Amino acid sequence: MIEFESVSKTYPGGTVAVREFSLQVPSHRTVVLVGSSGSGKSTLLQMVNRMAEPTGGRVLIDGDDVAGRDAVALRRSIGYVLQHGGLLPHRTVLDNIATVPVLNRTPRRRARIQAAELLERVGLDESLGTRYPSQLSGGQQQRVGVARALAADPNILLMDEPFGAVDPIVRRELQAELARIQADLGKTIVFVTHDVDEALRLGDEVVVLRRHGVIAQRGTPAQILAAPADDFVRDFIGADRDERRLTVERIDGRDIAVDGTGRPIGVLDS
Numbered sequence: 001m002i003e004f005e006s007v008s009k010t011y012p013g014g015t016v017a018v019r020e021f022s023l024q025v026p027s028h029r030t031v032v033l034v035g036s037s038g039s040g041k042s043t044l045l046q047m048v049n050r051m052a053e054p055t056g057g058r059v060l061i062d063g064d065d066v067a068g069r070d071a072v073a074l075r076r077s078i079g080y081v082l083q084h085g086g087l088l089p090h091r092t093v094l095d096n097i098a099t100v101p102v103l104n105r106t107p108r109r110r111a112r113i114q115a116a117e118l119l120e121r122v123g124l125d126e127s128l129g130t131r132y133p134s135q136l137s138g139g140q141q142q143r144v145g146v147a148r149a150l151a152a153d154p155n156i157l158l159m160d161e162p163f164g165a166v167d168p169i170v171r172r173e174l175q176a177e178l179a180r181i182q183a184d185l186g187k188t189i190v191f192v193t194h195d196v197d198e199a200l201r202l203g204d205e206v207v208v209l210r211r212h213g214v215i216a217q218r219g220t221p222a223q224i225l226a227a228p229a230d231d232f233v234r235d236f237i238g239a240d241r242d243e244r245r246l247t248v249e250r251i252d253g254r255d256i257a258v259d260g261t262g263r264p265i266g267v268l269d270s
């Protein structure tokens, strides 16, 4: 479990990125932070792997304050996927994926074999392993980015707008692939996006942020769609759009949210 305990971040120069943010991210779940540009999403992610240090409050992983962990070891134990993949241009795909296992002293040969298996897991042909990142499409590069983040078999995956730079069709494919991988592996995922559809599609829980990382609403996609907390959330999720128009039907004693196309999308807590 990841816990943000009243976490704040003011950057040198005085920009307040995050103000007193508290959230628990349960293990094996996907929590999506969604908010507009500058709402502090990236900063929140980076305080988990100590790319950014809080100026107030604490971030705990399984009860331990990350401030007490060695920053390099911590980063290697957590998968991190960025918008542009962050691949090393002068290394082949296989060597990119094998980077962290090799740093963690896995023999190179074994790390490359595992990297080839990971290629398959993210839906890429093994033959791409000998290419360089510039020889791949944007969507393929993002898949390699996900494979690289999985390579050290981390419990936690931090994903910062990982599919933000690809076209909408490829984006949907990548989302579906991630959902499939997550159903298999059950990582603890914190996923950042400003795309509401992506948040609703991927999140077990969605956290809608205002400026300074202030939580406007959190809940399952169905809860947020069915009962936006206020006008800010309603506007942000575009709750009036036809395909999102929800009804609640009572089936077998449980309230089921059904979207505008008649598809059940979740069970509402009583």
Ligand SMILES: Nc1ncnc2c1ncn2[C@@H]1O[C@H](COP(=O)(O)OP(=O)(O)OP(=O)(O)O)[C@@H](O)[C@H]1O
Pocket: 011, 012, 013, 015, 016, 017, 035, 036, 037, 038, 039, 040, 041, 042, 043, 044, 194
């Ligand atoms: N290294 C930094 N130094 C100073 N200010 C920063 C730094 N990084 C972020 N900020 C500021 O902190 C605020 C939050 O930025 P952050 O990148 O966390 O937001 P975000 O929600 O991820 O935005 P985006 O969707 O545009 O990436 C912004 O006002 C930003 O300008």
